[in-house]
Amino acid sequence: AAETDTTRRLSERGRDTPPHASMLSSCGLVLPVLLLLDAASAYAPTSDVVEKTATAAGADTKSSEILLVNFLGADDSVTHTWRALNDPVMGGRSFGKVTVENNVLNFTGVCRIVPSLKAPGFITAQTSDFKSWPDVSGCKGITIKAKANSDYSGYRISFGRGHPIGGKFFAYGYKSHFAPSVGSFGSVYLPFEQFTDFWDDATGEPIHTCAENAAYCPDDKTKQNMKTMSIWAEGVEGEVSIEIDSVSGYSCEAK
Structure with missing residues (x-):
């Protein structure tokens, strides 16, 4: 009878014991671990906080642009005089016109x-x-904001006076093809690695590229002061009509 009474008391004590107390009695580490997990969840950032933090970090590293030229006439440092040059070679019949109107180059x-x-x-x-x-030597390349009024496909841009050893006689400056948006203004981004000063003066096409040899890439001296810039319609027959709003360096690092 005494043994039965003792067994009953132990059984009742087990029913009255809280679950975490019994877990603690079986493994002394369980309760501290649970408490630590609860504390960690209380201080863990929500997905919304994580997303906002990532966005803020992205905003801090967002690249800036450096304006090279526009046609507002408000800032002398980015205002230049422009003229047209028609093909003078061997009886060329191409002709062009350049005007600055309505704050754009036509x-x-x-x-x-x-x-x-x-x-x-x-x-x-x-x-x-x-x-x-x-100075755009700290930039990744240049961006052209422009609008073409036709689907003419022979547009190029060049800057500087680079001329490599063995380069064509009339080929001066670093040049790249670009394709402006048609019918509305849009921005075209041209990495400096896309330019070369080793191009064919008869067609405008690159002979050797910057990717082939870094010697043909725009050098820092030119990027620090381009000295001259040209918009070309070249190597493709057709009517030309384009409006240039501005040219800037993009992805520029602060100096």
Whole structure:
């Protein structure tokens, strides 16, 4: 009878014991672990907090742009004089016109076949002053905000006066093809690695690229002061009509 009474008391004590107390009695580490997990969950950031933190970090590292040229006339450091240059080579019949109106550069004309070459010539809108240009040596490349009024596909841009050993006689400056948006203004981004100073002065096409040899990439001296810039319609026959709003360096690091 005494043994039965003792067994009953132990059974009742087990029913009255809280679950975590029995766990503690079986393993002294369980309760501290549970308490630590509860505390960690109380201080853990929610997904909303994590997302906002990532966004803030991205905003802190967002790249800036450096304006090279626009056509507002409000800031002399980014205002230049522009003129048209028609294809003068071997009876070229291409012609162009350059005006600054409504705060944009209007470049219009026709790129025609050069009879003696049986290939399209070129026209350009180019700067004609000797003013300094902003330093974009800390930028990834240049961006052109422009609107083409037709689907003409022979647009190029060049800057500087780079000329490599063995380069073509008339080929000066670092040049790249670009494709502006048609019918509305849009931005085209051209990494400096896309430019080369080793190009064909008859077609505008690259002969050797920056990717092939870093010697043909724009150098820091040129990026620190481009000295000159040209918009080309070249190597493709057709009517030319484009409006340039601005040209800037992009992804620029603070100095």
